[in-house]
């Protein structure tokens with residue numbers, strides 16, 4: 435197998451397949467060809483919590499991973515400014531990774547509505563533990579927490595360049611062959627890739643994995659008209675990324691912040707040594723200079739800027755991720771704007787599916803079809819979930835936000851569900867038949883109710899129903915804060 439590309443996609447896939455096929459015995463030769471002249475995209479610094487299980491399953495040491503990538507912990511995403519201010523205050527809600535299943539006759543979400551708690555508190559504050567950690571500025575771990583375990587599920591903030599370097603070292607140590615070279619020719623015969631050539635060699639293989647980023651250098655040679663654009667549903671097609679120094683005494687935050695600006699939104703991701711920020715925006719509505727100026731103003735004139743990069747984003751996915759003997763993954767396979775930090779997660783999903791679908795001695799059309807159906811499903815579901823964040827807005831202060839509610843017209847399932855969810859809570863069964871492996875009913879609820887799309891319910895509860903559930907939750911919130919360390923302290927211990 436030849437993998438072309440040495441970004442997160444190339445190295446995560448190499449580490450995974452090598453572990454699965456070669457851990458005790460050699461069943462698959464894996465070579466990664468990486469151009470020394472074409473850099474990696476260098477963004478992609480926040481993860482969802484399931485990426486933790488990927489690193490754990492690869493046998494990587496969590497503390498070493500975090501030390502080598504200047505990493506920090508992430509308990510979720512704080513969304514700011516996605517609706518008009520409420521009572522003169524910036525609108526905010528938190529999307530954690532955690533799901534509480536408290537409640538008897540009714541689940542905690544229904545109880546929260548029926549007790550009319552929405553009149554006085556934010557949904558996430560009322561139903562989860564992670565918000566208590568956020569408010570306290572705590573890591574999801576205590577002094578004695580075992581690797582990869584915390585009091586609530588968590589992901590990471592990691593330096594993307596350092597992560598690729600770290601995974602490369604681990605892959606090479608485990609037996610993956612690494613070649614530095616730029617692929618200049620792709621030989622195709624009978625709908626398959628026969629070989630790729632670098633300046634001084636020709637590399638044959640039975641399977642090629644295209645990890646060349648937005649270029650899609652290999653997969654594009656095999657099939658024309660193989661891209662489904664999501665630009666109507668998700669119009670943000672550009673980003674300006676800025677790295678800034680943390681100010682004196684500023685502790686890294688254990689969560690990502692996503693603040694809505696004029697034509698998109700800005701991420702803020704704190705590493706141990708710096709903050710990664712960026713403005714994801716609709717390039718049809720503003721120039722790159724205007725976007726950079728707005729981001730700099732948002733960060734404040736005092737910010738010490740280390741680096742500024744402008745990026746074009748191709749939002750959508752392959753109709754077929756696997757064509758002939760070539761599989762495209764990472765940005766070569768597709769891209770959904772990074773609002774829910776899902777890039778590495780999608781690579782993780784694809785690597786898992788490659789592992790299972792490549793087990794037969796020969797590639798079969800059935801395996802290819804199955805892989806393509808599942809990958810398309812992941813991207814389609816994720817598209818709808820990200821659109822949910824936009825389409826419920828009541829902001830009307832720019833053309834971008836005035837147009838946002840109509841983005842749901844490109845998501846049939848979501849549009850129909852939003853009507854249904856006017857009179858019932860969103861529940862697990864609503865997602866039956868979907869491909870969503872990351873975002874389930876609980877995640878939908880955090881966004882729906884964070885964006886104040888509350889259902890009108892017609893049930894009547896006994897006056898004390900639910901009181902116990904909320905008392906228990908409140909006690910648990912106090913407990914997790916007592917059990918965990920301030921984030922800065924947790925990171926200092928990790929790095930000392």
Ligand SMILES: Cc1cc2nc3c(=O)[nH]c(=O)nc-3n(C[C@H](O)[C@H](O)[C@H](O)COP(=O)(O)OP(=O)(O)OC[C@H]3O[C@@H](n4cnc5c(N)ncnc54)[C@H](O)[C@@H]3O)c2cc1C
Pocket residue numbers: 438439440441442443444467468469470471472473474475476477478479480481482594615616617618645646647648649651673675712745747763764765766772775776777778779
């Ligand atoms: C603005 C933005 C923000 C993002 N934020 C997040 C986030 O917070 N969380 C997240 O999970 N994901 C995020 N992503 C997605 C994430 O960056 C990518 O999914 C991830 O980095 C994988 O990239 P890649 O490896 O596919 O491509 P790249 O990093 O672009 O790597 C491509 C590789 O291909 C090689 N290559 C290219 N051409 C050739 C050639 N001819 N010969 C040899 N080698 C070649 C290059 O050298 C490079 O090694 C973000 C993406 C963008 C655009």
